[in-house]
Amino acid sequence: MHTRKRRERRISIIAGLILVTLTLVASLSIFLVMEHQAERIVNRSLLLSLESRTHLFDAKIQQRLDANQLVATRPFIIAQLKQLDANPDDFKAIKSLQLAADTLLPTGFSLIRFSMPDRHTAAAAGIAAVHPELTVPLRLDTAVHLMWSDSGFVLSQERPMLDARHRLVGYVLTESRLPELTRMLRDTQTLGKTGELVVCGNANSGMQCFPAALSRRVYLDVPLVQNGRRLPMAYAFEGETGLTTTRDYRGREVVAAYAPLGQLGLGMVLKVDTDELYAPIYEQVREVSYMLLFFLAAGLLMLYWLVNPLVRKLAISEREARHASERLRDSETRTRTILDNIDEGLITLAEDGTIESLNPVAERLFGYPPGGLLGGNMLDLINPGNHPEYRERIEHHVARRDLGTPPSSFELTAIRRNGQELPVEARISDMVLAGRHKFILALQDITRRKETEARILHIASHDPLTDLPNRTLLEDRIKHAIHANHRRRERFAVIYIDLNDFKTINDSLGHTLGDTLLRSVAIRLKGCLREEDTVARQGGDEFIVILSRIEHPDDAATAVQKIINTLTEPYTIEGHELHSGASLGIAIYPEDGHNVTALLKNSDTAMYQAKASGRNNYRFYSPEMDAKAADRLMLENNLRRALERNELSLHYQPIVSLASGEIMAVEALLRWTHPVMGVVSPARFIPVAEDSSLILPIGEWVLETACRQIREWDKTKQFSGRVVVNLSPRQFRQGDLVKRFTHIIERTGIDPQRLGMEITESVIMENLDSSIRMLQSLKDMGVEFSLDDFGTGYSSLSYLKRFPVDKLKIDQSFVRDLVNDHDDEALVKAIIAMAHSLKIRVVAEGVETRQQLDFLREQHCDQYQGYYFSRPLPPTNSCSRKTETMRTNQKQTPPSNRQD
Numbered sequence: 001m002h003t004r005k006r007r008e009r010r011i012s013i014i015a016g017l018i019l020v021t022l023t024l025v026a027s028l029s030i031f032l033v034m035e036h037q038a039e040r041i042v043n044r045s046l047l048l049s050l051e052s053r054t055h056l057f058d059a060k061i062q063q064r065l066d067a068n069q070l071v072a073t074r075p076f077i078i079a080q081l082k083q084l085d086a087n088p089d090d091f092k093a094i095k096s097l098q099l100a101a102d103t104l105l106p107t108g109f110s111l112i113r114f115s116m117p118d119r120h121t122a123a124a125a126g127i128a129a130v131h132p133e134l135t136v137p138l139r140l141d142t143a144v145h146l147m148w149s150d151s152g153f154v155l156s157q158e159r160p161m162l163d164a165r166h167r168l169v170g171y172v173l174t175e176s177r178l179p180e181l182t183r184m185l186r187d188t189q190t191l192g193k194t195g196e197l198v199v200c201g202n203a204n205s206g207m208q209c210f211p212a213a214l215s216r217r218v219y220l221d222v223p224l225v226q227n228g229r230r231l232p233m234a235y236a237f238e239g240e241t242g243l244t245t246t247r248d249y250r251g252r253e254v255v256a257a258y259a260p261l262g263q264l265g266l267g268m269v270l271k272v273d274t275d276e277l278y279a280p281i282y283e284q285v286r287e288v289s290y291m292l293l294f295f296l297a298a299g300l301l302m303l304y305w306l307v308n309p310l311v312r313k314l315a316i317s318e319r320e321a322r323h324a325s326e327r328l329r330d331s332e333t334r335t336r337t338i339l340d341n342i343d344e345g346l347i348t349l350a351e352d353g354t355i356e357s358l359n360p361v362a363e364r365l366f367g368y369p370p371g372g373l374l375g376g377n378m379l380d381l382i383n384p385g386n387h388p389e390y391r392e393r394i395e396h397h398v399a400r401r402d403l404g405t406p407p408s409s410f411e412l413t414a415i416r417r418n419g420q421e422l423p424v425e426a427r428i429s430d431m432v433l434a435g436r437h438k439f440i441l442a443l444q445d446i447t448r449r450k451e452t453e454a455r456i457l458h459i460a461s462h463d464p465l466t467d468l469p470n471r472t473l474l475e476d477r478i479k480h481a482i483h484a485n486h487r488r489r490e491r492f493a494v495i496y497i498d499l500n501d502f503k504t505i506n507d508s509l510g511h512t513l514g515d516t517l518l519r520s521v522a523i524r525l526k527g528c529l530r531e532e533d534t535v536a537r538q539g540g541d542e543f544i545v546i547l548s549r550i551e552h553p554d555d556a557a558t559a560v561q562k563i564i565n566t567l568t569e570p571y572t573i574e575g576h577e578l579h580s581g582a583s584l585g586i587a588i589y590p591e592d593g594h595n596v597t598a599l600l601k602n603s604d605t606a607m608y609q610a611k612a613s614g615r616n617n618y619r620f621y622s623p624e625m626d627a628k629a630a631d632r633l634m635l636e637n638n639l640r641r642a643l644e645r646n647e648l649s650l651h652y653q654p655i656v657s658l659a660s661g662e663i664m665a666v667e668a669l670l671r672w673t674h675p676v677m678g679v680v681s682p683a684r685f686i687p688v689a690e691d692s693s694l695i696l697p698i699g700e701w702v703l704e705t706a707c708r709q710i711r712e713w714d715k716t717k718q719f720s721g722r723v724v725v726n727l728s729p730r731q732f733r734q735g736d737l738v739k740r741f742t743h744i745i746e747r748t749g750i751d752p753q754r755l756g757m758e759i760t761e762s763v764i765m766e767n768l769d770s771s772i773r774m775l776q777s778l779k780d781m782g783v784e785f786s787l788d789d790f791g792t793g794y795s796s797l798s799y800l801k802r803f804p805v806d807k808l809k810i811d812q813s814f815v816r817d818l819v820n821d822h823d824d825e826a827l828v829k830a831i832i833a834m835a836h837s838l839k840i841r842v843v844a845e846g847v848e849t850r851q852q853l854d855f856l857r858e859q860h861c862d863q864y865q866g867y868y869f870s871r872p873l874p875p876t877n878s879c880s881r882k883t884e885t886m887r888t889n890q891k892q893t894p895p896s897n898r899q900d
């Protein structure tokens with residue numbers, strides 16, 4: 001603010017000074033010009049005035065001279081003088097002469113005197129000038145004198161009078177007073193107070209001057225040079241006419257005009273004091289100066305009142321202009337910086353696609369050096385395949401002439417300088433610059449985005465474990481295959497693959513190993529199929545293959561056999577040699593389905609059929625298979641309602657001590673009696689319950705029922721041993737299993753020591769640590785644990801040591817051929833020995849014969865279970881055989897009462 005005021009004050013001062021200086025310079029110039037002009041005018045008027053006076057002077061003198069000559073040449077007078085000369089007493093002649101003198105006197109003479117040749121006066125009229133103060137002879141051939149007498153000029157001239165024969169007859173002397181000239185000499189008021197007309201005669205030693213207006217006296221013998229300066233009269237005497245500034249006889253500075261008076265030997269000077277002469281000029285100059293001063297003051301006021309605001313406005317507008325320019329510069333810098341740093345390439349194009357400007361990002365995008373793209377055509381930088389779309393977008397803008405339309409983006413493939421292709425996202429907008437339509441093309445490198453999109457798409461469409469297409473992509477591929485093969489009228493096959501034993505391997509050896517196995521399977525599958533075939537993972541241990549373009553279903557069979565061969569090859573993973581086959585179901589397009597759902601469902605159905613018919617099998621889909629699948633579905637639906645309808649029950653099968661023959665425990669085995677289907681085998685419905693999670697409520701029902709049964713037997717004192725229930729893998733995976741079981745035990749109020757549980761080895765292996773914790777906490781309550789189906793899984797001694805189990809149950813498949821199969825015999829022996837070494841009791845399952853029993857006894861097997869002793873029986877019957885059991889120890893043949 002202060003700075004601004006200071007600047008404004010400075011501008012005002014400078015403007016004031018300029019105004020003052022200009023005014024002074026103007027004043028001086030005007031003064032000088034005016035002075036010069038005025039001097040010229042005054043001098044010229046002085047000269048003109050002098051000139052008119054000299055003319056008047058000359059004219060008057062000449063007039064009197066002529067009058068004198070006229071008198072002198074009058075014949076009458078000459079005649080009278082001649083007569084008088086002849087007769088001096090001729091009175092008549094004298095009278096005539098007198099008369100003539102009297103008559104002529106009024107014609108301008110103050111004196112006329114006729115005299116005889118001897119100068120004797122003949123007649124005279126008028127009054128002669130007496131004692132003139134000054135008499136100056138004029139340079140004429142007759143005696144003419146200019147005199148100053150009685151305060152005025154008097155011209156005196158004497159002329160001889162000659163007769164016809166030029167004989168002197170007398171003289172005529174005339175005197176004429178020259179009042180005009182006297183007046184002229186005196187009357188110089190028109191020239192001013194100091195104006196003075198000086199008439200002088202030239203004397204030998206100097207000049208003799210007639211009285212002038214100021215001096216008013218006669219000067220005699222005035223030197224022509226005074227104080228080293230020639231007087232103006234000196235120039236006049238020399239016949240010059242002119243003007244000079246000098247000092248006059250008074251020593252005052254005068255302007256003097258000088259001129260000679262004809263040839264009379266007189267000079268005339270008209271002079272005025274310089275002061276007076278130039279006084280009007282100075283007066284005017286003063287007036288002008290006052291005016292200028294006035295103007296100056298007015299100017300300063302104007303400067304203050306008018307110019308100052310203008311100056312201020314100027315300063316403000318100058319400041320605003322500066323600010324605007326700074327803002328513009330800032331804005332340009334900002335725009336340039338933004339353009340340079342923006343991560344988008346920006347290109348300005350003419351209507352014909354010529355590149356007119358672009359930012360560094362655009363140059364880098366295309367790999368060109370700065371300026372390398374200017375003047376080029378945009379089409380050369382775009383993949384020809386994108387030209388139609390690009391042109392269409394440009395033409396759209398041109399056609400609409402719709403400036404400011406928000407640009408819509410589209411994708412292009414740009415071509416870099418090195419020929420490399422680059423995916424870019426482009427936006428076109430337009431504008432009008434200097435009346436010309438321009439396009440702005442904004443380009444963004446979307447390589448990363450494309451990669452990310454591809455990655456996301458890959459993740460979304462692929463199984464993360466095996467990197468095979470997932471179900472979504474698979475369905476898409478099937479759709480494409482249907483589309484393509486429909487046109488070509490060709491076949492393709494959808495093959496559903498389910499790995500055998502994978503669950504067991506996975507459960508027993510853990511997920512990590514299971515995952516590795518799945519990856520190996522994926523690699524093998526891909527390895528044995530053609531490039532154009534698709535291998536997808538459906539989830540779990542299920543894979544689906546699309547065999548594209550098969551000519552005949554036999555081709556599918558060949559491929560499938562190849563798959564089975566590959567998958568049955570042993571795998572070596574983490575030091576384990578693993579064996580896993582597969583069950584495969586084949587659906588052929590178009591015979592087995594016209595859409596994705598049908599083909600997948602039918603191949604699945606075929607796979608189930610293959611699975612049901614044994615390991616490493618494959619089946620082509622047939623419509624009859626649907627019946628089996630429908631049966632399974634029906635089973636599940638019925639099982640769902642079995643609990644509510646009270647269709648479930650428990651049978652109990654005794655577990656007998658080999659040593660004492662005593663029933664140590666009973667295994668609770670589930671039974672389902674359907675009102676229509678009758679008794680449904682657990683082997684049939686347990687897997688369905690397991691697959692559909694129905695096993696969870698069913699399992700709890702089993703435990704609760706078993707507990708109630710224990711209480712019942714307690715009351716009737718019918719049986720005091722343990723009741724063993726089966727725990728399914730699904731149940732065991734429940735995090736709150738212990739809590740749920742404890743709750744049931746507490747609710748039914750039984751002693752946990754009366755409870756036993758059977759689990760499979762694979763269930764524990766699935767999540768070793770938490771499983772062990774769960775077992776331990778139930779065991780701590782008194783529950784006894786048996787490891788079911790021992791020998792069928794990947795039984796590991798080192799793991800077994802860690803399991804808090806009390807019993808091993810040798811699977812009945814080993815017991816079945818015990819007597820005939822030495823391998824089974826050896827295995828059973830080994831299991832018993834190993835279990836005993838770990839202080840674990842052994843229960844043999846499925847004992848049907850005496851031989852089996854004897855063998856087991858020999859091997860010190862602890863307990864057994866089987867039809868030999870008893871089939872599973874309803875609770876009322878199951879323990880009433882205790883005494884019979886005692887007897888059975890001596891029995892040689894199996895019991896015949898089959899109620900199961």
Ligand SMILES: Nc1nc2c(ncn2[C@@H]2O[C@@H]3COP(=O)(O)O[C@H]4[C@@H](O)[C@H](n5cnc6c(=O)[nH]c(N)nc65)O[C@@H]4COP(=O)(O)O[C@H]3[C@H]2O)c(=O)[nH]1
Nearest residue numbers: 669670682683686702726727728846847848865866867868
């Ligand atoms: N051939 C022959 N078989 C004999 C002999 N002695 C007993 N069995 C049968 O062997 C099976 C023994 O049960 P498991 O191994 O636990 O095998 C059971 C068990 O895994 C499952 N299961 C049965 N009840 C339940 C249950 O309540 N819960 C769960 N999770 N599974 C159950 O169903 C499977 C089949 O049960 P079941 O059909 O009752 O078949 C029973 C039984 O009837 C014999 O001397 N010869």
